[in-house]
Amino acid sequence: MTGVGIVGAGTMGVGVAQCAAEAGHQVVVVDSDPAALAAGPVRLRDGIRMSRLLGRTPLEPKGAAERVRWVRDPAELHEAGFVVECVRERIPVKEAVLRRLDEVCPPETVFASCTSAVPITLLASYTNRPDRVIGTHFMNPAPLKDAVEVIRSPLTGAETLRRTTELLGTMGKEAIVVGDAPGFVSNRVLMATVNDAARVVQEGTADAAAVDRIFQECFGHAMGPLRTADLIGLDTVVDSLHVLLECTGDKGFEPCELLAELVAEGRTGRKSGRGFHTYRTIQAGNPVPLHNLSRGA
Template structure:
């Protein structure tokens, strides 16, 4: 696929995806309101370089070009107008339905008619976002997992109006950056978060009711079911504030009361205990590590 790839959002997920694209040889434009100043850009570049170094430390077999060469492929903008030449755009904004709908409307107005618009939404139905555009056939879901540079597969969501061409371009782009797309149909939460968020919500209530502490809950999942980290460490990595936001989207889109965030989750978020990015959540961490939505 030729042309620049745009990434909307300079959180950890957005920067992680930009890193994957740049390492794959693509020119990338990252758009975020925080990038309207030299200070904002410098902070984003610093976080990007840190992410590159951490990924190479954790996965040394993936080491490729020097960090400086990768970062040179990324440019920065504070408005979506900077994506007027992008051939593909991946939206990574916070999980707020009105915000994402507004962004998709802006992208539709700015980007060439052939541009594919993808969303990394955790739970919002892709067809709902597509309705904010005049090109619903070119809107698709690309649900990257966190941390994006270290995950080999992506949940790709094909909405009812997503064209075969847009889907294929998405799969080709993912393959070009070393990832496999797993295609699912559209629906609130798709596959992963439709199941995972219920699990996290219930696991949190198990802790709140005193059946087991967080470490024991995760240990049961790890040792009895072979789960890599357990549901509560996974939630800490995602960010408990993002988990609550995702549950609220699922509640709104399905009407199913099972998705109402439980008391334990809400109390942790209200206390500013978001997980790894704040230094504590269900577990304690030696230092804050920035994370973002799944």
């Protein structure tokens, strides 16, 4: 078995594919959406160029991009030794993908989920290899982050953890290993914070810029919670909140009205150009903030 498989050619899937390709791995990206497959190679080359501009990789875009194949059929992953699932944060979608992967991949293949909140124990139950299922929660943008939240369920085998940390090491990523729970560490805390920060804007206490400045200038955060939410994608935030609500029963994870409204309007953050803040795109898709959202402030 050789190579790394990626399921999902969205922002995260392309970012993880870039990390693997720049590390020298042969990569196969699977997505059933022709539009996503068509856009993937362009976004990959743009990402590699950006990494070069930032001094994070010496590779020419063409070199890494040639190590990536783009296909529609998951059966193309029949030789992959490691598969990273990067599909939408909805439990039925992930279940369908994992059941299909379990059919087409060798028993030794490790399945790593880039889930934002779904417990790994639940995802493992959709396969016949629970000891080879693990969480690899890459943060966005994956090529620019130095660490990955790795989630080991009680069923995850020691060899699976070793292979995962070894693969991440080839990408220059530090594996921060945590136990299994809804939202793990990062999103159990972050999603609640984003939801409450959105409520602050919704209620007119402050606009989005003021909320983010409090966290940046008073707490020393690199970005405030709402600019972070824009970077993640507000649709992904809402999906993650629904997962946390379902898995914990905590009503505090019910997405606030403002978040739901923004997603319904197509204002999903940086990828759409508008979210809590408004962005313009320059230099290989790197968004720059222009305005921020205010509700009655």
